Amino acid sequence: MALKTIRWLLWVPLILFVGFVALVASGLVTPSTHEIRSQLIGKPLPDFALPPALPAKPGLARVELGQGKPRLVNIFASWCVPCATESAQLATLKRAGVEIDGIAIRDRPEDLTRFLGRYGDPYARIGADRDSSVQMALGSSGVPETFVIDGAGVIRLQHVGEIRPEHVAGILAAVEAAK
Amino acid sequence: MTAELGLAALWLAAALALLQLALAAMALAGREELLNGVRPVAVVQAVLALLAFAVLIRLFVVVDLSVELVALNDASTKPLLYRFAGAWGNHEGSMLMWVAILGLSGACVALLERRLPERTLVATLGTQAAIGLGFYAFLLFASNPFQRLVPAPAEGQGLNPLLQDPGLAFHPPTLYLGYVGLSIAFSFACGALLTRQVDAALARAMRPWVLGAWVFLTLGITAGSYWAYYELGWGGWWFWDPVENASLMPWLAATALLHSVAVLATRDSLRAWTVMLAVVAFSMSMIGTFLVRSGILTSVHAFAVDPRRGAFILVLLALYIGGALALFAARAGTVQEGRTFEPVSREGSLVANNLLLSAILGIVLVGTLYPLLAEAVTGEKLSVGPPYFNAAAGPLALLLVTIMVAGPLLRWRRDRLAALGRRVALPAGLALAALIALLVAAPGVRLLPLLGLVLAAGVALGSLAPLWGRNLRRTPMFTWGMVIGHLGVAVALAGMASESAFTRETLVALAPGQTAQVGPWRIRFDAVEPIAGPNWTALEATLQADRGGAPLLLKPQARFFPSPPTETSEAAIATRWDGQLYTVIGKGDEAGRWQLRLWWKPFVTLIWLGGALIAVGGVLSLLGRVRRERRAAERLAWL
Numbered sequence: 001m002a003l004k005t006i007r008w009l010l011w012v013p014l015i016l017f018v019g020f021v022a023l024v025a026s027g028l029v030t031p032s033t034h035e036i037r038s039q040l041i042g043k044p045l046p047d048f049a050l051p052p053a054l055p056a057k058p059g060l061a062r063v064e065l066g067q068g069k070p071r072l073v074n075i076f077a078s079w080c081v082p083c084a085t086e087s088a089q090l091a092t093l094k095r096a097g098v099e100i101d102g103i104a105i106r107d108r109p110e111d112l113t114r115f116l117g118r119y120g121d122p123y124a125r126i127g128a129d130r131d132s133s134v135q136m137a138l139g140s141s142g143v144p145e146t147f148v149i150d151g152a153g154v155i156r157l158q159h160v161g162e163i164r165p166e167h168v169a170g171i172l173a174a175v176e177a178a179k
Numbered sequence: 180m181t182a183e184l185g186l187a188a189l190w191l192a193a194a195l196a197l198l199q200l201a202l203a204a205m206a207l208a209g210r211e212e213l214l215n216g217v218r219p220v221a222v223v224q225a226v227l228a229l230l231a232f233a234v235l236i237r238l239f240v241v242v243d244l245s246v247e248l249v250a251l252n253d254a255s256t257k258p259l260l261y262r263f264a265g266a267w268g269n270h271e272g273s274m275l276m277w278v279a280i281l282g283l284s285g286a287c288v289a290l291l292e293r294r295l296p297e298r299t300l301v302a303t304l305g306t307q308a309a310i311g312l313g314f315y316a317f318l319l320f321a322s323n324p325f326q327r328l329v330p331a332p333a334e335g336q337g338l339n340p341l342l343q344d345p346g347l348a349f350h351p352p353t354l355y356l357g358y359v360g361l362s363i364a365f366s367f368a369c370g371a372l373l374t375r376q377v378d379a380a381l382a383r384a385m386r387p388w389v390l391g392a393w394v395f396l397t398l399g400i401t402a403g404s405y406w407a408y409y410e411l412g413w414g415g416w417w418f419w420d421p422v423e424n425a426s427l428m429p430w431l432a433a434t435a436l437l438h439s440v441a442v443l444a445t446r447d448s449l450r451a452w453t454v455m456l457a458v459v460a461f462s463m464s465m466i467g468t469f470l471v472r473s474g475i476l477t478s479v480h481a482f483a484v485d486p487r488r489g490a491f492i493l494v495l496l497a498l499y500i501g502g503a504l505a506l507f508a509a510r511a512g513t514v515q516e517g518r519t520f521e522p523v524s525r526e527g528s529l530v531a532n533n534l535l536l537s538a539i540l541g542i543v544l545v546g547t548l549y550p551l552l553a554e555a556v557t558g559e560k561l562s563v564g565p566p567y568f569n570a571a572a573g574p575l576a577l578l579l580v581t582i583m584v585a586g587p588l589l590r591w592r593r594d595r596l597a598a599l600g601r602r603v604a605l606p607a608g609l610a611l612a613a614l615i616a617l618l619v620a621a622p623g624v625r626l627l628p629l630l631g632l633v634l635a636a637g638v639a640l641g642s643l644a645p646l647w648g649r650n651l652r653r654t655p656m657f658t659w660g661m662v663i664g665h666l667g668v669a670v671a672l673a674g675m676a677s678e679s680a681f682t683r684e685t686l687v688a689l690a691p692g693q694t695a696q697v698g699p700w701r702i703r704f705d706a707v708e709p710i711a712g713p714n715w716t717a718l719e720a721t722l723q724a725d726r727g728g729a730p731l732l733l734k735p736q737a738r739f740f741p742s743p744p745t746e747t748s749e750a751a752i753a754t755r756w757d758g759q760l761y762t763v764i765g766k767g768d769e770a771g772r773w774q775l776r777l778w779w780k781p782f783v784t785l786i787w788l789g790g791a792l793i794a795v796g797g798v799l800s801l802l803g804r805v806r807r808e809r810r811a812a813e814r815l816a817w818l
Contacts, residue, residue, distance in 0.1 A: 007512045013455060014504035017462075020548070021497050024469075025490075027551045079716075079741045081334045106716065106739060131767060132739075132746070142745070 040155045046137045050127025053104040053112055060101050060127030066153020070178035072100040072171070073147040074123070075135055077107050078115035080143045082162035087119035089163040094122040098175050102126040105135055105143055146171070150178035182246050185234030186325040189275075192227035192282065193315035195220055196308045199285075203305025207298065207373065214297055217304045218289040224311070225279075225286030232266075232279035235324055239266040245331040248272060248324050254335040256714045257343070264348035270488075271324035273351060277468065278314045280352075280359040285311070288363055294384040294808070295367070302370035303363075310362060313495040321491045343714075343740075346406045350399060354426055357396025358464040361433055363388040365461035368454045369503055372510040377450045382443035385457065387804055389440055393433045394797035400426050401790030412748030412763045414778045416678065416786055419568045424547040425467030428540055432460035435536035438529045446591055448518050448526055451511040452533070458507055462500040463540075469496055470547070521593035528586035535579040542571045573627050580634055580672060583665055584641030603641060610637030624680045631676025639669035656803030664796025671789025677758075677782040688772040698779030699726040700760055702733075707764070707773060715740045717749070720764040720773065724753065735764040735775075759783050 049061035065071055076083040094100055102123035104112055129135055148157035157174040199220040206213040238246050240262050242255045252269045253262055267276045285307040292300060367385045371377045408416040436456040443453045469492045520526040546568055588602040613636035617629060642665035645658060683698035694703045705721040717736040724731040735751035753760040758781035765774030
């Protein structure tokens with residue numbers, strides 16, 4: 001091989017690498033679509049009927065939601081630390097007139113009683129979701145999560161994670177908008 | 180206070196890296212008196228980087244929730260081992276570990292390397308410092324692990340439960356030692372290009388460092404594969420996931436480098452090629468880090484998706500890899516090509532090895548980047564799956580292991596094909612016998628696994644051939660290393676092919692008391708019970724597996740972690756001498772039946788046993804080389 005061709009070949013790795021950088025840089029600047037958007041927003045709730053989580057409170061079924069008034073459905077559990085921290089915000093929302101139902105994930109009645117005794121009980125009904133099946137059907141991947149359901153039973157908002165004080169206004173607005 | 184100590188150490192380490200770079204540059208520019216100052220600076224820089232990393236580990240162990248990273252990734256309910264390992268189970272912590280190991284690598288070179296010419300060594304340490312500087316800046320300006328959080332939360336969010344596993348605690352450090360250890364070869368190559376001293380002495384100096392990094396990389400990949408196998412509960416051992424590919428690509432390049440370094444060290448050939456591989460191997464490590472950390476490719480392994488961090492790392496990559504490749508292009512032309520050789524020779528087989536490894540590397544790289552390319556060109560989101568990788572890389576890999584048998588049996592410089600034929604007659608005969616046996620005993624095995632099994636038999640015998648007729652006690656340790664490493668490849672290949680050819684799988688829904696059959700095993704489903712662990716609750720199934728003889732008890736679990744809320748599947752795996760029974764429990768239904776996935780995987784364990792053997796071979800080679808170098812040095816001192 002002539003020496004000249006070899007010299008030229010030596011630049012090939014660099015040229016390939018420049019191509020790689022250009023490709024990746026274009027991948028970086030194009031707006032990311034990795035964001036997870038709730039697929040269920042604007043869709044009616046899936047059908048479900050959960051037994052009561054506590055003997056003294058009714059359970060939660062699809063038919064009780066969407067009866068003309070917007071409601072919050074809060075997915076929580078007594079073993080979940082962030083659920084305890086959002087209790088004050090749930091209490092605020094309840095004082096503002098929002099009706100709240102709960103779905104307790106993989107919980108035991110005695111733990112739940114203790115949890116509600118300590119952090120307050122904003123719930124009108126609590127359904128027991130022992131194997132997370134309703135949680136999955138709602139497209140919720142963890143606890144806590146909060147859904148705003150409008151009067152027709154359509155999901156209007158999915159709030160992932162605990163409700164912090166700065167989120168209260170947004171959730172109230174969503175409830176208002178759902179009326 | 181502790182967190183600030185870590186941050187201060189990190190800043191000081193960065194300052195010392197700058198000093199190291201400046202000293203090296205001035206020394207090479209003619210201030211010869213500064214040559215001796217570079218080594219101590221490299222050592223102190225490493226001590227400071229390691230101190231910063233140790234501080235982070237301490238913060239995780241004592242669960243200091245006033246530090247943001249700890250609050251986001253740690254929890255006081257976690258067992259001690261996972262609080263400890265949690266330090267690197269996140270973006271910032273793993274980057275800090277990366278630079279700490281980079282510092283450590285530089286210090287090892289500064290303390291131990293005596294064979295390189297002093298100017299090349301200083302250029303090497305200067306390159307190391309330049310790499311370190313960029314990644315220190317990344318940590319300090321774009322992902323500070325010691326960031327405080329005010330007010331401190333009452334409890335942390337915990338570590339991804341998938342990562343809460345003893346194997347995972349030590350998998351990343353091992354892999355990183357391999358990734359970052361390759362930086363030494365990269366810096367050697369840049370140093371030698373800068374001082375124009377690319378020769379056999381460079382290869383001899385580089386070889387132990389490459390071997391060391393390669394051993395860690397091999398162990399890390401093997402352990403990672405086993406982790407994915409038993410922890411993800413999907414029953415597979417390799418998924419061609421971008422992060423797996425990110426670890427495989429440097430390994431392929433390092434394996435090629437290992438072999439071309441041998442040619443350069445022994446025969447003084449392949450100078451430019453070896454230098455380029457040294458650059459490429461560590462470049463692949465950095466590209467892997469970038470692909471994982473930028474979130475540009477979606478993967479189960481990716482931590483944080485942050486385009487700004489991605490852009491930062493991309494700029495660093497462009498500087499280092501682009502710089503090194505430009506240096507290569509400008510200087511490699513002036514490197515004298517070494518001695519020539521015939522195609523049929525040890526060198527020839529090693530060139531074939533290098534070309535095949537490079538081709539496989541190219542296939543994996545293209546497959547990994549293809550989704551990006553497709554999105555850029557057509558705007559479509561797609562992913563490239565195992566069918567592409569297996570079909571494209573599989574045949575090349577089989578060809579590669581065939582050459583692997585022939586290579587060690589060829590003489591350096593020139594050899595005759597007829598002579599080679601006589602040497603490989605016995606392994607080839609065994610392979611043929613295996614082929615006939617398989618066609619008779621197990622018809623219907625697909626082509627690729629069939630070839631894999633046949634080759635594994637031939638290669639296993641052929642890899643031992645270099646020992647025939649030798650006095651085993653006088654055989655050098657590095658020859659043993661090569662033989663055991665190659666044998667490991669055959670063993671792993673046998674496991675892969677057997678898993679692919681003979682795995683039996685069933686998915687059943689059983690009520691307690693019912694049974695199912697998978698392969699030779701009859702499996703009875705006894706019960707499901709809730710149980711609780713230190714930081715999780717689970718549903719645990721009890722299965723009895725029976726194929727004549729004592730029945731086995733298996734207890735697969737579906738685990739539920741409250742912080743962060745995640746479900747994981749804990750497969751129950753029973754290992755027998757001839758394979759593994761792999762069981763996973765799924766969801767239950769209203770009728771009280773439970774989904775069970777059952778696999779019988781004959782000889783699957785050979786995959787990881789082979790990986791371990793390859794690593795053992797690397798260690799023996801390393802020890803053998805170091806010992807021979809030391810003896811040679813002693814002889815020289817005696818004269």
